[in-house]
Amino acid sequence: MGLLVMILGLALFFAAHVLTTKREARAQAIARVGEGTYKILYSLASLAGLALIIWGFAHYRATGWIDVWYPPKALKHITLALMLPAVILVVASYLRGRIYATLKHPMLAGIKLWAAAHLLANGDLGSIILFGSFLGWAVYDRITLKRRTDGGGPPIPVGGVTNDLIAVVVGIVAYLALAFAFHPVVIGVPVMGG
Numbered sequence: 001m002g003l004l005v006m007i008l009g010l011a012l013f014f015a016a017h018v019l020t021t022k023r024e025a026r027a028q029a030i031a032r033v034g035e036g037t038y039k040i041l042y043s044l045a046s047l048a049g050l051a052l053i054i055w056g057f058a059h060y061r062a063t064g065w066i067d068v069w070y071p072p073k074a075l076k077h078i079t080l081a082l083m084l085p086a087v088i089l090v091v092a093s094y095l096r097g098r099i100y101a102t103l104k105h106p107m108l109a110g111i112k113l114w115a116a117a118h119l120l121a122n123g124d125l126g127s128i129i130l131f132g133s134f135l136g137w138a139v140y141d142r143i144t145l146k147r148r149t150d151g152g153g154p155p156i157p158v159g160g161v162t163n164d165l166i167a168v169v170v171g172i173v174a175y176l177a178l179a180f181a182f183h184p185v186v187i188g189v190p191v192m193g194g
Helices: 002-021 023-033 035-063 073-092 098-103 106-121 125-147 161-187
Strands: none
Touching: 002 023, 002 035, 002 125, 023 035, 035 125, 073 098, 073 106, 073 161, 098 106, 098 161, 106 125
16 A cells, blocks of 8 residues: 555656656646746646655555565665765755866755665565666656757856855755664664664
């Protein structure tokens, strides 16, 4: 049951996100309902999808775990190491500096790194579906960004090295909080747990 709920949540979450890549369909939806309503509906669909993903994955982990393969412990260390740059990249997408200017889409790079790292450390079916879906979406979204003809929203000014330094410091703090407080308490699995 949990796995099915998670998959439904993934479908809802990514349907909303894929719609943003279909620029004509998105423009038609905005023309039909208005930009404010579109943003509200997009946010509600994304939040509902995320809630279903979280609930479904938690239920799956508690009642229906299905092992596919058994990752060696060394991969957990690699995952832990890969998560630091992943978090820094996500932070850098908001604190636009040279990291942002070089990568153009550090959020997607961070999501790809996060998902790939978690695929290394988790060999159960639910994790493979969850992290594989996010990895697939991030790759798809990056490809569609290269093909889009519209500029999207107004350009946001890019700062300099100071923004990068702030991104690195905030990223390190967020990484430590995620790895050693959030992950064991909220996810229920210590980062180096069995």
